[in-house]
Amino acid sequence: MELFDFFRGLFAWTATVACLWPVNIPMAALAYKIRNGAKQIDMEGDEFWWRATVASFMLALATAGFIFLDWFIADSLGFPAGMVHLALFMAYVPAAVWVTTLFFGFSDLTDGLSTFTIYILIPMMVLWIFNAITGLWAPLLAFAYTWLKPVTS
Numbered sequence: 001m002e003l004f005d006f007f008r009g010l011f012a013w014t015a016t017v018a019c020l021w022p023v024n025i026p027m028a029a030l031a032y033k034i035r036n037g038a039k040q041i042d043m044e045g046d047e048f049w050w051r052a053t054v055a056s057f058m059l060a061l062a063t064a065g066f067i068f069l070d071w072f073i074a075d076s077l078g079f080p081a082g083m084v085h086l087a088l089f090m091a092y093v094p095a096a097v098w099v100t101t102l103f104f105g106f107s108d109l110t111d112g113l114s115t116f117t118i119y120i121l122i123p124m125m126v127l128w129i130f131n132a133i134t135g136l137w138a139p140l141l142a143f144a145y146t147w148l149k150p151v152t153s
Helices: 002-018 025-036 045-076 081-104 109-134 138-147
Strands: none
Touching: 002 045, 002 081, 002 109, 002 138, 025 045, 025 109, 045 081, 045 109, 045 138, 081 109
16 A cells, blocks of 8 residues: 555656646756756757757646546546556656657657656655645645545555
8 A cells, every 4th residue: 555655646746846837847958958968968049948848848748647547547437546546657657758758859768768857856856855844835736636546445
């Protein structure tokens, strides 16, 4: 049960970070720059920001779609919530990596994986600490949790 609760929480945290679309455009650009390292970015400035905008928007749409699919399968179809959270999160990550790879124009999925990981984990860690201290992120988490059916024994 704890494993399923972990994936429910991870899915909720991921959704709250990825679905803040206009706010996370600079995070997509920063994730690309961090992954790129000291190398020069091989795109024009307008193209780079356009790719960051579209990639973050498509990730928000994909995340919302997977959250809705989780709710539909677990709540409407009556499948066990824990297994649904686990399976859909495991399907969400490759889909998000593919979106990142496609819209940033990478030739390798590992580049997309590293960029997506940076894009999600840096804000998630900062917001987790912020929420632990202030509790101001709790309403957004509560909204995400309403779409993810609780795990029952």
